[in-house]
Amino acid sequence: MAYDYKELKAHGFMQQKQPGCFSMRLKSVGGKFTAAQLQTVQEVAEKFGEGYVHLTSRQGIEIPFIKEKDIEDVKKTLAAGGLATGFCGAQVRTITACQGCAICRSGLIDTSRLAESFAERYAGRSLPHKFKVGFTGCHNNCLKTEENDIGVKGAVKPVWQHDSCKFCGACVKICPQGALAMDRENKKITWNHRKCVYCGKCIKSCSFGAWEKKIGFAVSFGGLYGNRIAVGKKFTPIIYGEDKLYKTLDAALDYFEQHGKKGERFRNLLDRIGWDEFRQVIKAAAE
Incomplete structure (x- = not known):
């Protein structure tokens, strides 16, 4: 079977330096996997990889040394174990989250539930460039929200x-x-x-x-942490209510989709055209 390598990458298969091998990224939301899913991860790594996995900086799991000839069998095994491959390329990437108020004594918001809801609405959405989102429960900022294109922090x-x-x-x-x-x-x-x-x-x-x-949400926009490092900016002290939070996030993603050039990161777009118009768009959505 002949594969489109660009399409494979978009669905979590990243070519390795070793010919014919891929490091396969699994779909993850807030770094949460069940014990049963981890058993499937072990099975795939041992049967189709080289018996180990890599934990990514964005709370995901990658299984290296997946052979091109095994891709379809790997997908079937993952599906049977309640897993799927993740996202790469110019789209909304893995949503990160701390454990939030459901587990942590410091947590102000339910980050896991919010991350799952966000993933259902936006994960895999095509955009001019990759787009990263993180949720953290409080000002301790375990997830370093200001490093993300959009960061959501619990605030009170x-x-x-x-x-x-x-x-x-x-x-x-x-x-x-x-x-x-x-x-x-x-x-x-x-x-x-x-x-x-x-x-x-x-x-x-x-x-x-x-x-x-x-209690509400402190939201930052335009963070970067890679070849260029930039801290996300906040325009409103606190956004109250999940309905207003999602209106705000919708507005930001739509703005990027409408104004961003292909291959341009969100922060670079805002720096290129200026922040004033975007600031007004976000304030209107939040209010």
Whole structure:
């Protein structure tokens, strides 16, 4: 059977330096695989590869030394074990995610569920160039969201409750950005939203319930980490509600699809035409 190597690459088969061999990338969402799926990975690696796998930087699994003659049999074995090949090329790539609030004590958002939802909507969508998305549960930023074309981070807005406050000062002391100030004489705590990074440490530090929390998403755009390194930019402090989050993500992907040149990364597009118009598009979607 004659293969189109460009098509093979788009579906996770990357040619190795060894003739006739491919390093096969598996579909992954947030790095989550079941124990049964891992047994299938072992079976494929031992039967069709060289008995080992490679764990990628984006929480995926690659099985090297898959022979061209075995590709169809490999696909059948993967499908029987609940697996599929992943994505390469100019499309939305593997969605990364930490374990989020379902597992982690620091997590503010359900990153695994959000990553799965995003993958269902967007994974494999063709774009001018590869496009990377990452979800992280809190300001600890385990997934380094600002390195992605789009990064989504759990964020929380602190809302002070005067009647519950004992003015112990714990929240003021723990704030890493100095965004809180206490006026004991007038019984008041002031919050500087320009300094706040929405990490929620002030809320966790309070033993008296003097802070209410409003949880949302801090979204960054245009991150790069490769031949060129650039930190993603944020245009809105927090986006509240999953409906607005998806409207925002839809707007960003549509903008890239409409304005990007073939082979141009998202950040390079924004730098080329300027950020002002895109900023307005995102603000309109978020509002």
